[in-house]
Amino acid sequence: MPYNIALVSDFFYPQPGGVELHIYHLAQELIKRKHSVVIITHGYGDRRGVRILTNGLKVYYIPYGVFHRQSTHPTVFSAFPILRNIFIREQIEIVHGHGSCSSMCHEGLIHGNTMGLKTIFTDHSLFGFADVASIIHNKLLKFTLKDIGHVICVSHTCKENTVIRASIKPENVSVIPNAVIHENFQPLKNKLSLKEITIVVISRLFPNKGCDLLIAIIPRICQNYNNVKFLIAGDGPKFIDLEQMIEMYQLQERVKLIGSIRHEQVRDVMVKGQIYLHPSLTEAFGTVLVEAASCGLLVVTTNVGGIPEVLPNKMTVFAKPEEDSLVEAVNEAIKKLQNKEVDTSTFHNEIIGMYGWGDVALRTEIVYDKVMNQRKGTIGDRLIKYYNVGSWAGILYVLCIVVDYLILGVLEIYYPRGDIDLARKWPVTKRKN
Amino acid sequence: MSSSEDEKELNINILRNNIIRRSSSKKESPIKLIINTSTNNSDDDGDNENTSKPELFLNCDQSSSKVTGWKKLLWLKQPYPDNYTDASFLSQLKRNSTVVQYSYTKLVYDFSLVVLHLSLIMSVIVVFYGIYQLNWNPIKPLILSTTMTIIGFIYYTVTLNIRRNKELIELQQFKIKQLYNIPTTPNLLLVPNLKINESDILNMEEYLTEPSPPNFYETCKSSLLIILYILTLTPVLKSLTNSTSSDSIWALSGWLSILNILFNDYQIEFPKLSIKEKRLHWQKLLINNYQNKLFQTPFNSRSPSPVPSRINSSINLNTSNSNNQQELKPIFHNNIKLNELFNQQIKNSNISKNIAVSNAIVLASRLNSNISAFSFILFAIQLCGLFPTFNNFTRRCKLNEFHLLQMILIIVTVDTLVCKLFGYGWFITWISLHFMIIIIGPWYFLTLQKYKNELQGPWDIAKPVVNSKF
Known part of the structure; x- marks a missing residue:
């Protein structure tokens, strides 16, 4: 049975990124499965209002002030009127928020609950528990997820993290990984020769992506092998350090920095090499690893976060996030390639069997079915649930919820439900396959 | 953890998942077979010990619990619902690991x-x-x-x-x-x-x-x-x-x-090296010193400015044969403490x-x-x-x-x-x-x-x- 679904998140195109990709492809696959999907996000520059993308995917760009790193200001209530309007206009049944850093997602879930809609949340990132930002974040997440229908995480590690952060039942959390579009990540038809081995790195050059490790190991590897080159794509604060390293060791011939690239170019860069190196220090899923394997590269990666779950052992060489361990892993990978111990040409077809957006949509649909069969509690139940969170936080949360209901009441008086036009649904076309 | 109702729900979900996946994708069959055999094997074993390992860092394939055959892997299609929670859930959680007992x-x-x-x-x-x-x-x-x-x-x-x-x-x-x-x-x-x-x-x-x-x-x-x-x-x-x-x-x-x-x-704390650590530190420095003199690699001679000896030396370690490398390995791990000692004045x-x-x-x-x-x-x-x-x-x-x-x-x-x-x-x-x-x-x-x-x-x-x- 097709549902009317709203995917709510601050992160969507034109901004590039993993969450954006996930939302878009999930929406496309859900549309293919005859659901009606709208995406609600904030305006990017002059991109405001309603846009309609491929297959009638409607995107609402709400004009809204951006607060920090493309997420809107956390105001708890301010987006309620417009969200209510959109929910009613599109006859939404399921509100599906993405990304715990997105305050619009949080608002969508809270107000969706208040309006009696079913809610689902997808977590894409990992958080610690020690620093101030994480503590505030986790409190906020606890508030939003107290009354959630179901939570989806992108990896098992992410699930463990979210269960603790939001203190929810693990039964209410499903693990549905990201996926890749296989057609966009084809390996080269004729394999590169192994005379010269190129190691590809595609990553934003931030400290938490392990750039210090990268800078430390490049000279050592270059010294070990005369026929190894590096190709590094991405930009960030560590770019200068990389350049310094290159100058210090005079590796201009061997290490190539090509700056940031668009997602469409990723494949073209990847197929220039035989090994993909991923020195990241934290990662919830690591879609780029799947992309690299799909392009037929042998993956050398640190075993942090959810990375060990992503690829089978034969496609990867794991290392600890330490300089020596990484150098050893790269040595091992080069040896494996030279001795022809691994056949990277089969990787692409194997990845097709492992990850696909169709599969993701199917599994998400199962979650939707489950949520639709849930019974919504009364206001009283909801308030009691929130009150039990904590002595002070509980009172604060209850206050927020009560105010939310009051606002809903006021909105019903001033903008009655009946006055809002219903949007016509995009005509359902028959699936070709 | 799970009541009988929940179990029923799980079973229904497993069935459903299987049905849907069978209908949806054709290429899975080899993987699926492997899973089936592995689960069968584990069932035959029948011992109820929980082998969820606390450190599953290098070999993630081992992080499965023998009882159920579930593995903490995403690429493997497993006959469990997506919200399945294994007994090994949160086995890697460490609590208060940095806490010190104060006297x-x-x-x-x-x-x-x-x-x-x-x-x-x-x-x-x-x-x-x-x-x-x-x-x-x-x-x-x-x-x-x-x-x-x-x-x-x-x-x-x-x-x-x-x-x-x-x-x-x-x-x-x-x-x-x-x-x-x-x-x-x-x-x-x-x-x-x-x-x-x-x-x-x-x-x-x-x-x-x-x-x-x-x-x-x-x-x-x-x-x-x-x-x-x-x-x-x-x-x-x-x-x-x-x-x-x-x-x-x-x-x-x-x-x-x-x-x-x-x-x-x-x-309160002054980092202090034990005699053993001190000796290791000296050994490393001595070795590096000799190596610097013996192995004048093109790499070093090319560098335009005299690079600080510490950087040079740690890189140089790699030029020696692998046997040597292994001997030297434990020395690296003392580095944090040493750095602390050297940075004390600045701190x-x-x-x-x-x-x-x-x-x-x-x-x-x-x-x-x-x-x-x-x-x-x-x-x-x-x-x-x-x-x-x-x-x-x-x-x-x-x-x-x-x-x-x-x-x-x-x-x-x-x-x-x-x-x-x-x-x-x-x-x-x-x-x-x-x-x-x-x-x-x-x-x-x-x-x-x-x-x-x-x-x-x-x-x-x-x-x-x-x-x-x-």
């Missing part, structure tokens, strides 16, 4: 440093009160403190010299031993004609971990310079706050004292000393004569600036009795002065403050420990271990 006596000892610092600040205030209110002769405290400073400085220099020379002898002995061992031990290079140059011996100074003693003449010169500066600036400092009322000065001074207490760097913060000096200047501006202002400022600098350094030195060198003696002397002196000058009311308040900090402070700290709830797991950002630094 009450150790805490009392540590907290006593706060009292010591408090007493130092109080002694400055007491001396000020004496000069300002009771017309003390300002020269007397200055002479006392200066004598103590000079004696302390001589003691400091001599002790450091002795310790450093001792270490140098130890190093020489170690080096000789290593050189003897060259033919027998493979790890110290298979060197046919190793020559020891003059430069090798000179370089030895770099290997020492003990801090070098201050240069006597340099110190005399700079201290004389500072004294002359203060002497010339005293008239200016004296009239600095003429237009301000005394009350605001007292308030300002009070705030500065509080900030001083808060920002002081109460050094010490001087904020509290700066605040102490500003407090002295602010107070001195209330005094009547130039000579009293001058001697008061100098006294304060000696007490709040130099004495903590000296005290840290005694604690680093493990001269615990000496440290205790200093502490008792200072605290008792200040207490008596407080009693004599301010009366019994203030004295009792002051003593009870001591009591609060030394007795009740550690107790409260210990009671708070039970609320500690640290959660660590694979989601935390990993700390990279990098050997060569830029």
Whole structure:
């Protein structure tokens, strides 16, 4: 049975990124499965209002002030009127928020609950528990997820993290990984020769992506092998350090920095090499690893976060996030390639069997079915649930919820439900396959 | 964890998943078969031990529980619903792993440093009160403190010299031993004609971990310079706050004292290398030194500017054969502690000393004569600036009795002065403050420990271990 679904998140195109990709492809696959999907996000520059993308995917760009790193200001209530309007206009049944850093997602879930809609949340990132930002974040997440229908995480590690952060039942959390579009990540038809081995790195050059490790190991590897080159794509604060390293060791011939690239170019860069190196220090899923394997590269990666779950052992060489361990892993990978111990040409077809957006949509649909069969509690139940969170936080949360209901009441008086036009649904076309 | 209803739901979901997947994708069949066999096998095993391993870092394939056959993998299609929670769930969670068990006596000892610092600040205030209110002769405290400073400085220099020379002898002995061992031990290079140059011996100074003693003449010169500066600036400092009322000065001074207490760097732990660690450190350096001379790789000779030897050496390790590498491996892991030791000088913060000096200047501006202002400022600098350094030195060198003696002397002196000058009311308040900090402070700290709830797991950002630094 097709549902009317709203995917709510601050992160969507034109901004590039993993969450954006996930939302878009999930929406496309859900549309293919005859659901009606709208995406609600904030305006990017002059991109405001309603846009309609491929297959009638409607995107609402709400004009809204951006607060920090493309997420809107956390105001708890301010987006309620417009969200209510959109929910009613599109006859939404399921509100599906993405990304715990997105305050619009949080608002969508809270107000969706208040309006009696079913809610689902997808977590894409990992958080610690020690620093101030994480503590505030986790409190906020606890508030939003107290009354959630179901939570989806992108990896098992992410699930463990979210269960603790939001203190929810693990039964209410499903693990549905990201996926890749296989057609966009084809390996080269004729394999590169192994005379010269190129190691590809595609990553934003931030400290938490392990750039210090990268800078430390490049000279050592270059010294070990005369026929190894590096190709590094991405930009960030560590770019200068990389350049310094290159100058210090005079590796201009061997290490190539090509700056940031668009997602469409990723494949073209990847197929220039035989090994993909991923020195990241934290990662919830690591879609780029799947992309690299799909392009037929042998993956050398640190075993942090959810990375060990992503690829089978034969496609990867794991290392600890330490300089020596990484150098050893790269040595091992080069040896494996030279001795022809691994056949990277089969990787692409194997990845097709492992990850696909169709599969993701199917599994998400199962979650939707489950949520639709849930019974919504009364206001009283909801308030009691929130009150039990904590002595002070509980009172604060209850206050927020009560105010939310009051606002809903006021909105019903001033903008009655009946006055809002219903949007016509995009005509359902028959699936070709 | 799961009631019968939940189990039913699970079963339904498993069925459903299977049906949907079968209909949706055709290419899965080989993988699926593998799963089936693996689950069958595990069922046959039948033993109920839970083999969820706490550290599943390198080989994730092993992180399956034998009972169910579920694996913590995303790429594998498994016959479980997506919200399946295995028994191994959260097995990697570590709680309170960095928590230390504190002992009450150790805490009392540590907290006593706060009292010591408090007493130092109080002694400055007491001396000020004496000069300002009771017309003390300002020269007397200055002479006392200066004598103590000079004696302390001589003691400091001599002790450091002795310790450093001792270490140098130890190093020489170690080096000789290593050189003897060259033919027998493979790890110290298979060197046919190793020559020891003059430069090798000179370089030895770099290997020492003990801090070098201050240069006597340099110190005399700079201290004389500072004294002359203060002497010339005293008239200016004296009239600095003429237009301000005394009350605001007292308030300002009070705030500065509080900030001083808060920002002081109460050094409790001094990283100390054991003899074994020291030897490993030396061994590594020695090996690197020889390697630098023997393996002049094109890599090094090409570099335009002389690269710091530490960077060069750690890279150079790779040029040697793999056998050598393995021998050297454990040495790297001591690096963190070593770095800590070398960075110690930088880490010490001087904020509290700066605040102490500003407090002295602010107070001195209330005094009547130039000579009293001058001697008061100098006294304060000696007490709040130099004495903590000296005290840290005694604690680093493990001269615990000496440290205790200093502490008792200072605290008792200040207490008596407080009693004599301010009366019994203030004295009792002051003593009870001591009591609060030394007795009740550690107790409260210990009671708070039970609320500690640290959660660590694979989601935390990993700390990279990098050997060569830029």
